Amino acid sequence: MASIEFSKVSKRYGDAIDVIHELNLRVEDGGLMVLVGPSGCGKSTLLRMTAGLEEVTSGEIMIDDSLVNHIPPQQRNLAMVFQNYALYPHMTVRGNLEFPLRMQKAAASEIEARVQRIAEMLDLTPLLQRKPMALSGGQRQRVAMGRAIIREADIFLMDEPLSNLDARLRVEIRSEIARLQHELAITTLYVTHDQAEAMTLGQRVAVIDKGRLQQVGSPQEIYENPANAFVARFIGSPGMNLIETSLHRDSTETLLQLGPTRRPLPPRALANHPGLASRGDQKLLVGIRPHAIHLSATDDKQKLAARVCSVEAMGHETIVHLDTQLVMHGNHPPGLDKAGSNQTQLLAQLTGHHNFRTGEQLYIQIELDDLSFFDPDGEAIH
Amino acid sequence: MKHRTGSMLLSYLLLIIITTLFIAPLMMMLLGSFKADHRVLLESGSVAALLPHDLSLQNYSDVFRRSDFMRFFFNSLFITSCIVICGLLVNSLAAYAFARLQWRGRDLLFNLVLALMILPFEAIAVPLFYGASMFGLRDTYSVQILPFIANAFSIYLFYSFFIGMPKELEEAARIDGASTLRIFFSIITPNAKPVFATVAILTFLTWWGSYLWPTMVTIGPAVRPLPLAIASFYTLPPLQWGDILAFGVMMVSPVLLVFVIFQRWFVAGVASSAIKG
Numbered sequence: 001m002a003s004i005e006f007s008k009v010s011k012r013y014g015d016a017i018d019v020i021h022e023l024n025l026r027v028e029d030g031g032l033m034v035l036v037g038p039s040g041c042g043k044s045t046l047l048r049m050t051a052g053l054e055e056v057t058s059g060e061i062m063i064d065d066s067l068v069n070h071i072p073p074q075q076r077n078l079a080m081v082f083q084n085y086a087l088y089p090h091m092t093v094r095g096n097l098e099f100p101l102r103m104q105k106a107a108a109s110e111i112e113a114r115v116q117r118i119a120e121m122l123d124l125t126p127l128l129q130r131k132p133m134a135l136s137g138g139q140r141q142r143v144a145m146g147r148a149i150i151r152e153a154d155i156f157l158m159d160e161p162l163s164n165l166d167a168r169l170r171v172e173i174r175s176e177i178a179r180l181q182h183e184l185a186i187t188t189l190y191v192t193h194d195q196a197e198a199m200t201l202g203q204r205v206a207v208i209d210k211g212r213l214q215q216v217g218s219p220q221e222i223y224e225n226p227a228n229a230f231v232a233r234f235i236g237s238p239g240m241n242l243i244e245t246s247l248h249r250d251s252t253e254t255l256l257q258l259g260p261t262r263r264p265l266p267p268r269a270l271a272n273h274p275g276l277a278s279r280g281d282q283k284l285l286v287g288i289r290p291h292a293i294h295l296s297a298t299d300d301k302q303k304l305a306a307r308v309c310s311v312e313a314m315g316h317e318t319i320v321h322l323d324t325q326l327v328m329h330g331n332h333p334p335g336l337d338k339a340g341s342n343q344t345q346l347l348a349q350l351t352g353h354h355n356f357r358t359g360e361q362l363y364i365q366i367e368l369d370d371l372s373f374f375d376p377d378g379e380a381i382h
Numbered sequence: 383m384k385h386r387t388g389s390m391l392l393s394y395l396l397l398i399i400i401t402t403l404f405i406a407p408l409m410m411m412l413l414g415s416f417k418a419d420h421r422v423l424l425e426s427g428s429v430a431a432l433l434p435h436d437l438s439l440q441n442y443s444d445v446f447r448r449s450d451f452m453r454f455f456f457n458s459l460f461i462t463s464c465i466v467i468c469g470l471l472v473n474s475l476a477a478y479a480f481a482r483l484q485w486r487g488r489d490l491l492f493n494l495v496l497a498l499m500i501l502p503f504e505a506i507a508v509p510l511f512y513g514a515s516m517f518g519l520r521d522t523y524s525v526q527i528l529p530f531i532a533n534a535f536s537i538y539l540f541y542s543f544f545i546g547m548p549k550e551l552e553e554a555a556r557i558d559g560a561s562t563l564r565i566f567f568s569i570i571t572p573n574a575k576p577v578f579a580t581v582a583i584l585t586f587l588t589w590w591g592s593y594l595w596p597t598m599v600t601i602g603p604a605v606r607p608l609p610l611a612i613a614s615f616y617t618l619p620p621l622q623w624g625d626i627l628a629f630g631v632m633m634v635s636p637v638l639l640v641f642v643i644f645q646r647w648f649v650a651g652v653a654s655s656a657i658k659g
Contacts, residue, residue, distance in 0.1 A: 053553050074559040086550035090572040099568075103559030151558070 002064040002077075002154040002187055003029045004050060009059035011045050011211075019045050020211040022059065027204075029064075030185040032178075034202030036192055038234070042211040043191045047157050050189060051080050063155065074103075078155035079148035083163055085140045087132040093119075093143050094128040100151045118146045121180075138169045145177070149184065156181070156188040162197065174201055195235050199223065207231050229329065229378035232287045238319060238347045240287040240372065242329035248281050256286065258366065259304050259325035268369050275381040276373060284381065285329050287372035290349035294365045295320065295356075303363035308356045309345055318354045321345040322364065406432065408634075415441050415628035422623040441628035448625065449611055450603060451632065458607040459636070461526045462589045468531045469585050470578055476532070477540030478566055482552065492541075498534035504594070511598050521601045530589060536581045543577035544570065579647030586640050608633045 004027040011020040020042045027033040035043040048054040050061060052073035061068050068076055079100070087096050097118060101111045119125040122142045132140055141161060148156060161177070162170045178201055181188050192198055198205045199219040207214040207222065207230075215227035226232035232240040248255045248262060254270060254277075255262040270276060296303070306322040324346050348364065356362070373381040409432055414422045416437035425431040445451055479485070480492045510529055519525040547570065555565045571578070593609040600606045612629050615622070641648070 051553075051557060053556070073553075073557045074561075078557065080554065080557050082550045082554060084548065084550055086548065086554035088551065088555070088569060088573075099555070099560075100558035103555075103564070147554075147558075 003027060003031075003062075004033075004155065004187060004189065005060075005062040005065070006046070007060045007062070009046070009049065009061060010057045011042070011049060011054065012057045018057075018211050020049075023208075023211070023213050025206055025213060025216065027187055027189060030187055032181050032188045032190060032201065032203045034190045034192060034198040034205045035208055036195055036198035036202075036205055036234075037208035037214075039193055041208045043193075043208050044159055046208070047080075047159050047189055047191050050155075051078060051157050052076055076155070077151075077153050078157055079151050079153040080157040081144045081148050081159065081161045083160040085132075085144040085161075085164075087140055087143055087147070089132055092129050092131055093124060093135070096132070096143055097124075097128075097146050097150050100147060104151070114150050118150045121149075122146045137165050138173065141165060141169075141173055142176075145180070149180065154187065156186050156190075158188065158190045160192055161190075162192070163194075170197075177201065196237050199235070207234060209234070225380070225382075226287070226372060227380050229285060229287070229374045232372055232374070232380075236289065238290050238349065240289055241293070241346050242285050242287050242374070243346075244283065244327040244329050245286050246281060246283045247276065247279060256368070256371075261304065263302075263366075263368060265371075266368050269371055273373050273381055279381070283376055285374040285376065285378070287374060288346075288366055289370065290319065290347040291351075292367040292370055293346065293348035294367070295322075295348055295350065295354075295362045296365065297362060299363050303365050306346065306362050306364045308358055308360045308362060310358060311354075311356050313353060315353065317352065318350045318356070320348045320350065320354070320356055320362075322348060322362070324364065411627050411630050411634075413437075414624065415631045417441075417624060419622050419624040422627065426623075441622075441624040442632075444622065444625045445628050445632070449614070449629075451611070451629070453603065454606060454608045454611040455632070457523075457605055458590060458609075458633075461523060461607055462586055464523070464527045465530050465589050466582050466585045468527070469533055469536055470582060472531050473533055473536035473581065474540045474571070474574070474578070475566065477537045478544055478570060480537070481541050481544040482549075483562070495534050495537055499538065507594060507598065510595075514599055520599050521605060523605055525599045526592075526596060526605065526607070529595075533585065536585060539581050539584075540574075540577055543574055547573065576647045579644040583641060583644050583648050587637060590637055 006023050006025045008022045008024060009020055010018050010022055012018050023046065025033070035046060037043050045054060049056050050063075052068070052071060056069050063076060063078075088099065091099065094115060097115050098111050101114060106114075115128070116125075119128055122145060124139075124142060124146055127135060127139060127143075132143065135143065141164075144161065158177070162173055165173060174197060177190075190201060192201075199222075202219055204216060205219050205222055206216045209230050215222055215231045217225075222231060222235050226235060226240070229242055233242065243258075245257045247265075248257060253264040256265050265276075295306075299305070304324055304326070306324040309321040309323050311321070312319040322345055326346060328344050328346065346364070375381055410426075413434055414425075414431065416434070416439070417425075418436065418438070418440070421436065422431075476495075480488060480495075514520055514525045514529075519528075551569055551573070552565050555569045560568065591609055592607065593613070596607050596610050600610065603611070608629075612626065612633060615626050615629060
């Protein structure tokens with residue numbers, strides 16, 4: 001077992017901008033850290049630097065408190081599962097499992113015993129004589145896992161290991177990976193672009209964007225208290241609605257401008273965000289989770305009018321895209337992913353099935369207790 | 383429907399014509415090798431050349447009587463095999479170093495190697511001859527093998543195959559604890575059979591028929607290959623066409639055999655390497 005520590009790690013190719021910029025992160029011994037971020041954010045590069053497959057431009061990577069920057073991959077005692085599994089196509093499943101042990105010059109009896117054990121653990125025994133070509137995606141994934149586990153390495157590195165699987169298998173193997181990691185208690189660094197995967201798998205989640213660490217924490221911390229607008233948008237399915245608005249004060253209350261109306265902030269929201277008190281009548285971003293928006297067909301003074309643009313019926317829930325008078329945050333702050341910045345519609349997430357028609361006029365009510373607040377640069381106001 | 387049948391008939395007709403054009407000379411050689419000398423000349427301009435009649439093995443026995451065929455055959459086989467086997471090893475290793483290893487001057491050297499492909503052998507034959515003479519290598523096997531082991535075109539073929547192989551395989555092996563050489567022999571080579579077959583066939587074809595260089599550097603029959611021996615049948619009277627055809631059949635057979643054996647991989651290799659165009 002081992003801990004991993006990144007301290008001020010940067011990676012640059014040529015004179016281009018940093019793929020990773022002065023990143024600090026610690027993965028505790030036996031812990032599972034999920035690196036999540038949009039494509040091209042540098043998370044895979046970080047993983048490959050940990051493996052020793054990429055050079056570190058500056059900074060230090062420590063495994064178990066020893067510097068490994070210049071240690072070749074084979075001497076780092078880690079195992080890696082690749083996105084495309086990288087199974088040796090000319091070897092059988094048995095050959096693939098045996099390969100790392102042969103490289104360690106393990107005794108034949110030891111190799112046989114470990115292969116049997118891993119094959120049983122991962123249900124691979126009937127497949128041992130097959131070549132990777134003759135396996136399904138899920139089976140290949142299990143062989144790749146087996147090849148990583150069999151070495152009894154100190155660290156597991158997983159580079160989007162589920163991205164080539166269909167949705168049902170992904171859920172299945174995700175829980176399998178969580179179980180194995182828990183059982184074996186091996187320090188694991190897991191890369192994914194899928195925030196749902198990160199949330200369900202990670203004991204700790206590190207959100208990365210444009211090579212910079214945005215936030216580290218438990219899935220719940222990150223979901224409930226996003227450090228900035230990027231994290232708020234990226235985490236959650238769908239992500240948070242960000243509205244450009246402003247606060248106003250009168251003698252007794254703090255009022256939030258929502259479209260044409262001003263609504264008093266409940267005491268709980270103010271208590272959760274003491275930083276709001278020090279802000280005068282300033283512009284800010286308010287974050288509303290889609291599930292905190294309720295829709296009804298009847299109007300009253302507390303409600304805002306909205307028009308249905310499109311409806312995604314998922315069965316157990318319905319996601320409604322709405323046009324409102326609210327100014328959705330479009331000019332994204334530095335660090336916000338482009339894909340997450342084009343939101344011009346308010347999203348509402350409703351439990352169960354709802355029959356809304358496109359163009360239908362509805363009225364929205366927002367739960368004001370659980371709002372998030374960000375300054376115009378996107379940093380959270382606590 | 384009618385239109386489709388018509389165009390199919392037309393394409394079959396074209397294929398038959400092309401196949402005939404390619405097969406006819408080979409068939410004439412094969413059948414002629416079993417015919418008496420005067421018949422070969424007599425029938426050479428007519429369809430009769432493609433008809434089997436009055437066949438005998440006389441020409442073959444004449445070839446063995448008039449020349450030390452087995453000696454020449456062994457020489458050709460030995461020289462070509464050495465070039466093929468050593469060439470596969472040297473050129474594949476060189477290509478792997480160009481494709482995957484990081485070292486100073488790699489790209490410059492690779493471009494130089496590629497530039498060598500445009501040099502025809504005739505351009506370097508004379509300096510090479512001087513070199514061989516200087517080292518006292520004339521009239522040996524070595525002089526017919528050593529200069530041709532490293533080959534720019536082979537390196538290029540290997541390079542284009544290796545560069546297209548998924549890097550993750552090598553990275554996985556490296557993490558599993560394999561050294562660079564181990565990765566090459568245990569991971570790369572078994573997955574690169576098509577390109578090895580392609581290079582083997584192309585190299586074999588090139589050097590099995592090699593004529594100019596052996597003419598320059600060999601003197602006696604001891605180390606001479608088949609193309610020089612068949613040439614002596616033209617120059618030494620009497621000119622026996624039947625014998626020449628029999629010699630030709632025996633000379634071409636190994637090439638066909640090699641092609642048939644490696645054909646499956648060869649096609650895959652051509653399809654996956656850069657020579658696909």
